[in-house]
Amino acid sequence: MELRPELCPPAISPERVVQLSAAIEDIAQLLDDGGPAEAAIAAFNTDTGHSYTAEQFLTYWESRDLDDFALEAARPSRPKIPDITRDELTEIVRRIQAADDATDYYVLLLTTNVPHPRATDLIFWPPPDLVDAPPDRIVDIALSYRPTAL
Numbered sequence: 001m002e003l004r005p006e007l008c009p010p011a012i013s014p015e016r017v018v019q020l021s022a023a024i025e026d027i028a029q030l031l032d033d034g035g036p037a038e039a040a041i042a043a044f045n046t047d048t049g050h051s052y053t054a055e056q057f058l059t060y061w062e063s064r065d066l067d068d069f070a071l072e073a074a075r076p077s078r079p080k081i082p083d084i085t086r087d088e089l090t091e092i093v094r095r096i097q098a099a100d101d102a103t104d105y106y107v108l109l110l111t112t113n114v115p116h117p118r119a120t121d122l123i124f125w126p127p128p129d130l131v132d133a134p135p136d137r138i139v140d141i142a143l144s145y146r147p148t149a150l
Contacts, residue, residue, distance in 0.1 A: 001091040006081060009105040012074040020048070020070035027057045048073045068104070075105060084113045086139055093135035096123055116145035 023044050030037040031054055038054075045051055050073055060069045081088075092106045100106060111119050119142045122130055130138060 001087065001094075003088060003091055007084070007088055007092070007109065009102040010075060012071055016074050017067055017070045020044075020073050021066050023047075024057060024060070024066060024069055024073070027054075028060075031058050044073070048077070050077045072104065075108075078112050079105075079109050080112050081109070086136075086143065089114065089139045089143070090135045093123060093138050096120075097135065110142070114139075114142040114145070115147075116142040117147075 023040075027037050027040045027044060030040060037057075041052065041054060041057065052073070060066070064072075089110065092110050095106050096103055096110065107120055116122065122133075122138045122141055126133065126138075130141065
């Protein structure tokens, strides 16, 4: 299934990735040197629309490379699509399961657009009744979640 443009990862220019990579490295260096990095982090977050912390700049390399961090920062932080359909969510889960090149973006898209607080657990660490479940079943569970009032 083809996804409509607003559900696909936005195109990011190589220049933007280079610019954000340089800013990430500058902030990480400031932090490593013990210098004041709060203003640089605030400016970075204002520029990208994200809310990264000093810890994320110091440890990003533990789980991804610099370009991946910069690409994530260049994309929307919470891509909420008000009219997303069940079929579109099913396709997004299918792409996540297939380890599409844009899996990180699709994970963010899924978790932002379903009420289940741990929607990715349904895919990567499913309960016994969802092991090997088709994408539409995972979407049904993610959409049917209702928080318990305490």
